[in-house]
Amino acid sequence: MGEDGYLDRLKHLDFMKMNRRAFLKAVGALGASLFLQTYRSEIVRALEFSETRIVWVHGGECTGCSESLLNGGEPDLLQALKRLNMRLAYHEVLLGPQGIYVDGKMANTSELNSEILFEEVIEEKGYILVAEGAIPNGPRGTGKYCILGGKTYKDIFRRAAENAAFIVAVGQCATNGGVNSADSEIRDLMDFRGVAFTMEDREKGILREYGLEKPVININGCPPHADWMLLTLAAVVLGKIKVPDDLPYVLDELLRPKVFFPPDHVIHDNCPRRGYYDKGEFDTVVSGPKCLWKLGCKAPYTHADCAIRRWNGYHSLCPQSGSPCIACVSPGFPDSSRPFFQEIEDVGIVGTNIDTVAKVAIGGALLAAGAHAVRRIAVKDKPERKEEKEEKGKESAEKGGEDE
Amino acid sequence: MVEVTVDQLTRIEGHYRITTQVNEEGVVTEAQSMGLMLRGFERFLQKQDPRDAALLTQRICGVCPTSHSLAAANALDQLFGVEDAVPKNALVMRNIHQALNLIASHATHVYVLWGTDLANPAYRDLLGNYGDTGKAVWDELLGRFAPISYRLDGVDIPVGRGYAAAIAEKRRLHEAISLFAAKMPHSVLSHVGGVTYGPTAADIGQLASYYWKVMDFVEHFTLGVPPETWVENTRFASSPQKAVGFVVDRLQELVDASLVSNDFSYAAGWGDVPLYTAFGSELIGEEVLGLPASMRLDRIGGYSDPSKIGFLTYGVFFKPELGDGYDPTSPPESRVIPSGFLNGNLKLSRFDHSKITESIAHSFYVDSESDRTPLEGTTQPEPEPDEIDYSRGIESRYSWVKAPHYGGIPCEVGPLSRMLVMKDPLIMGLMDLFREKGYPAPNTFLRMLARMQEILVVAAELLKWLTVDLDPSGKFAVPTDLSMAKDSQGMGLWEAPRGALGHWVATDSDSKVTLYQAVVPSTWNLAPRNTAGVPGPVEQALTGIKISAAGNALGVDYTNPLGIFHTARSYDPCLACAIHTIDLTGKRKEQVRVI
Numbered sequence: 001m002g003e004d005g006y007l008d009r010l011k012h013l014d015f016m017k018m019n020r021r022a023f024l025k026a027v028g029a030l031g032a033s034l035f036l037q038t039y040r041s042e043i044v045r046a047l048e049f050s051e052t053r054i055v056w057v058h059g060g061e062c063t064g065c066s067e068s069l070l071n072g073g074e075p076d077l078l079q080a081l082k083r084l085n086m087r088l089a090y091h092e093v094l095l096g097p098q099g100i101y102v103d104g105k106m107a108n109t110s111e112l113n114s115e116i117l118f119e120e121v122i123e124e125k126g127y128i129l130v131a132e133g134a135i136p137n138g139p140r141g142t143g144k145y146c147i148l149g150g151k152t153y154k155d156i157f158r159r160a161a162e163n164a165a166f167i168v169a170v171g172q173c174a175t176n177g178g179v180n181s182a183d184s185e186i187r188d189l190m191d192f193r194g195v196a197f198t199m200e201d202r203e204k205g206i207l208r209e210y211g212l213e214k215p216v217i218n219i220n221g222c223p224p225h226a227d228w229m230l231l232t233l234a235a236v237v238l239g240k241i242k243v244p245d246d247l248p249y250v251l252d253e254l255l256r257p258k259v260f261f262p263p264d265h266v267i268h269d270n271c272p273r274r275g276y277y278d279k280g281e282f283d284t285v286v287s288g289p290k291c292l293w294k295l296g297c298k299a300p301y302t303h304a305d306c307a308i309r310r311w312n313g314y315h316s317l318c319p320q321s322g323s324p325c326i327a328c329v330s331p332g333f334p335d336s337s338r339p340f341f342q343e344i345e346d347v348g349i350v351g352t353n354i355d356t357v358a359k360v361a362i363g364g365a366l367l368a369a370g371a372h373a374v375r376r377i378a379v380k381d382k383p384e385r386k387e388e389k390e391e392k393g394k395e396s397a398e399k400g401g402e403d404e
Numbered sequence: 405m406v407e408v409t410v411d412q413l414t415r416i417e418g419h420y421r422i423t424t425q426v427n428e429e430g431v432v433t434e435a436q437s438m439g440l441m442l443r444g445f446e447r448f449l450q451k452q453d454p455r456d457a458a459l460l461t462q463r464i465c466g467v468c469p470t471s472h473s474l475a476a477a478n479a480l481d482q483l484f485g486v487e488d489a490v491p492k493n494a495l496v497m498r499n500i501h502q503a504l505n506l507i508a509s510h511a512t513h514v515y516v517l518w519g520t521d522l523a524n525p526a527y528r529d530l531l532g533n534y535g536d537t538g539k540a541v542w543d544e545l546l547g548r549f550a551p552i553s554y555r556l557d558g559v560d561i562p563v564g565r566g567y568a569a570a571i572a573e574k575r576r577l578h579e580a581i582s583l584f585a586a587k588m589p590h591s592v593l594s595h596v597g598g599v600t601y602g603p604t605a606a607d608i609g610q611l612a613s614y615y616w617k618v619m620d621f622v623e624h625f626t627l628g629v630p631p632e633t634w635v636e637n638t639r640f641a642s643s644p645q646k647a648v649g650f651v652v653d654r655l656q657e658l659v660d661a662s663l664v665s666n667d668f669s670y671a672a673g674w675g676d677v678p679l680y681t682a683f684g685s686e687l688i689g690e691e692v693l694g695l696p697a698s699m700r701l702d703r704i705g706g707y708s709d710p711s712k713i714g715f716l717t718y719g720v721f722f723k724p725e726l727g728d729g730y731d732p733t734s735p736p737e738s739r740v741i742p743s744g745f746l747n748g749n750l751k752l753s754r755f756d757h758s759k760i761t762e763s764i765a766h767s768f769y770v771d772s773e774s775d776r777t778p779l780e781g782t783t784q785p786e787p788e789p790d791e792i793d794y795s796r797g798i799e800s801r802y803s804w805v806k807a808p809h810y811g812g813i814p815c816e817v818g819p820l821s822r823m824l825v826m827k828d829p830l831i832m833g834l835m836d837l838f839r840e841k842g843y844p845a846p847n848t849f850l851r852m853l854a855r856m857q858e859i860l861v862v863a864a865e866l867l868k869w870l871t872v873d874l875d876p877s878g879k880f881a882v883p884t885d886l887s888m889a890k891d892s893q894g895m896g897l898w899e900a901p902r903g904a905l906g907h908w909v910a911t912d913s914d915s916k917v918t919l920y921q922a923v924v925p926s927t928w929n930l931a932p933r934n935t936a937g938v939p940g941p942v943e944q945a946l947t948g949i950k951i952s953a954a955g956n957a958l959g960v961d962y963t964n965p966l967g968i969f970h971t972a973r974s975y976d977p978c979l980a981c982a983i984h985t986i987d988l989t990g991k992r993k994e995q996v997r998v999i
Contacts, residue, residue, distance in 0.1 A: 107963035
């Protein structure tokens with residue numbers, strides 16, 4: 001079948017519901033960027049839909065997820081908003097208004113005052129709530145470690161969540177607490193929570209604390225890829241997935257879209273350094289070209305499409321730039337990934353309290369790694385090849401050619 | 405007296421509140437700067453492998469992650485005892501990484517975070533009084549700087565051209581970073597002893613291509629002249645007067661042409677910097693060029709008492725000509741933008757990191773002492789919910805930000821301080837001119853212009869690092885292993901886009917972290933009052949300003965305090981960076997905890 005045939009078939013495929021095989025096939029046949037462009041014709045149709053309002057709130061975070069959102073390429077943020085008829089109704093970093101109080105009373109209108117704007121959009125209901133950042137629950141359940149406009153973020157988020165159609169948690173802080181929930185002497189005092197999970201614990205998601213049931217989609221990652229965020233929003237707006245009916249089929253147990261976080265695919269599968277792993281050639285100090293397994297790479301058990309999709313203009317991923325994957329999409333991040341630079345076989349997977357699902361996944365990956373280990377022992381004595389540097393140069397040159 | 409509070413001040417990183425007391429003339433008599441949230445960052449680095457810090461500390465800030473990774477890598481170099489051996493190529497790569505992030509961060513701030521205030525409806529009302537010329541200028545401001553989902557009088561305004569183009573350029577700069585550092589934000593690359601990736605010749609070619617695309621944007625949107633022309637006549641001008649003369653002459657030509665045509669478009673040569681310089685400053689716009697109106701941003705944001713403020717930089721960008729290795733104390737001659745401290749009267753002295761102390765007298769922490777040097781710091785967040793109250797006035801504790809000072813003096817950090825310490829002719833020339841003419845010096849106008857100028861200064865160096873200094877076949881790291889970090893200490897002095905950044909780390913006999921600390925730019929700029937009751941830099945800069953547009957030219961409007969927006973945002977606040985907790989070893993924990 002020629003490329004046109006694929007294009008034609010893809011028009012009728014729903015990428016959020018694709019399994020990995022179909023996804024890889026499509027990506028392999030067309031390249032990631034053309035694959036995504038095949039949805040443009042449908043995106044145009046979205047104008048016929050009524051406006052979808054996005055309310056984007058920030059808790060305990062670094063704004064890296066919003067920064068990543070601005071890095072979106074296919075589509076970029078402004079295109080996505082326009083083509084999908086979405087309105088970014090509230091966003092503290094990107095919108096004009098700010099909170100204005102005169103003698104303690106909210107002043108001006110929602111065109112200048114973000115506090116009034118927030119009240120108005122919450123009142124309208126039915127929006128998609130995007131949560132960036134963890135929710136501080138401390139000290140002692142009061143939420144007072146974050147107070148905005150005189151209200152705790154814990155209360156602000158509750159109100160926003162109550163009136164939302166559903167919630168998209170973006171980034172590791174919102175999905176699982178992230179770095180805020182890393183082990184430390186003040187972790188319990190601070191008591192940061194994710195939306196539906198805190199680390200691996202679903203009982204500790206802030207929604208359970210509220211006693212609130214809302215559909216949640218988790219877009220993990222520190223930060224998440226812009227495509228993961230924008231394409232998920234696009235899929236919902238385009239009716240490609242119905243919330244909540246389709247969620248059990250398109251999300252994994254951690255509420256992540258399987259198409260971006262495939263249960264049967266790990267980053268290692270498509271790593272550009274994979275050939276060295278198979279040959280049993282490993283870097284033990286940084287800045288070399290070989291497999292990073294002995295420098296602590298977590299790609300063999302990390303479920304994300306980084307190696308297929310690649311980052312920032314579809315260029316690269318962490319191991320390509322010589323740094324081990326730190327599994328920033330895993331629920332226990334960062335504790336489940338630390339120490340970053342020590343081989344898993346030496347230190348085991350430390351600091352985790354991984355639930356059964358994750359355990360099985362990691363067990364499987366380690367088994368697979370074990371199988372490879374046998375192979376690499378068999379080839380261990382082969383002489384090293386010296387022309388990697390040139391090869392890498394050639395690769396980059398070809399890649400550059402494609403981009404232009 | 406009217407209390408005007410901005411809560412939150414949006415379009416910054418993090419959660420921030422400003423409370424001011426404003427008199428009947430619309431003048432701020434008292435200001436409080438309040439960081440609203442605690443994350444508790446450094447604590448979770450303790451007892452861990454120190455090498456993780458170069459990746460993990462980036463998560464402090466998604467806007468300037470690169471600077472944190474570099475400050476951390478510098479601290480780790482010293483911790484492992486390899487600071488003398490880091491290959492020149494690795495230092496050049498760190499420079500390139502930092503430069504690309506700095507330009508992206510500044511562009512985002514100028515266009516997306518700060519520029520939006522130039523499209524505030526108060527300027528429509530002001531410029532509306534000046535006929536077709538006023539209307540033409542307002543159309544430019546709105547057409548360039550309107551943000552996403554902007555509405556005026558119920559009408560949806562399309563996203564501004566400058567705003568939209570700047571987002572695309574920021575994306576391009578992040579793509580350039582990903583060529584060698586995998587992704588942005590939270591890239592990789594920085595590592596103890598060097599960098600994790602040596603770029604290929606092809607990477608360098610691609611990076612240069614990205615560079616020229618960004619420079620096209622700078623020429624056509626930002627400056628209206630080729631960047632080389634600008635740099636040659638400002639940064640490398642033979643005197644401060646010549647640099648100012650170049651800018652003013654260029655503006656005069658534009659004004660002469662446009663006051664007739666009422667064409668202030670990009671096509672007519674009105675880049676964003678010329679438009680901002682002509683209409684942002686009363687001195688340049690109204691007095692020198694004879695324009696009928698301006699935003700008068702040079703009338704706000706100064707410091708009334710030179711004995712209570714200083715300007716500080718730790719120095720940034722390694723000098724490639726010095727070869728392998730570097731001095732972690734950052735002597736001024738070792739960095740392209742040098743370290744230095746200027747007192748309130750701009751007298752320069754040599755930077756000495758041991759002069760830094762932090763006060764928590766007005767911050768929500770519990771400690772037996774209110775002032776400590778960073779290396780003795782031990783901080784415990786207030787555990788008592790009722791004690792966290794932002795409404796108790798200036799005598800109380802009111803922020804999660806601490807108050808650092810240098811030799812007892814609160815300091816402004818950031819591009820303005822760097823350009824002053826570096827003696828950039830344009831910024832120095834304008835400082836002198838403002839001072840001479842009785843304007844506050846520095847001021848909000850100049851603080852922003854310094855940021856724009858720094859983009860050009862750094863871009864000129866970046867091209868040299870990329871095309872001259874980098875050797876793709878050279879060495880990019882020295883080998884290290886964990887045992888080299890036993891019972892050791894390291895200090896990483898660097899600059900984030902928004903100002904001085906230092907990381908400190910110490911380890912035990914197992915090479916595990918016992919102390920990790922970051923003292924960051926917004927802690928300096930957004931500090932609350934210190935132990936002696938001296939207000940922090942933003943608090944000082946807000947005191948005495950007229951709160952409404954153009955120095956209350958249209959009267960006092962408490963409900964649209966533009967003077968506060970402009971001035972506070974001109975520091976490019978980053979609260980995620982500013983608020984952090986420090987702990988030495990955890991040993992003092994029981995002693996200071998008062999639950």
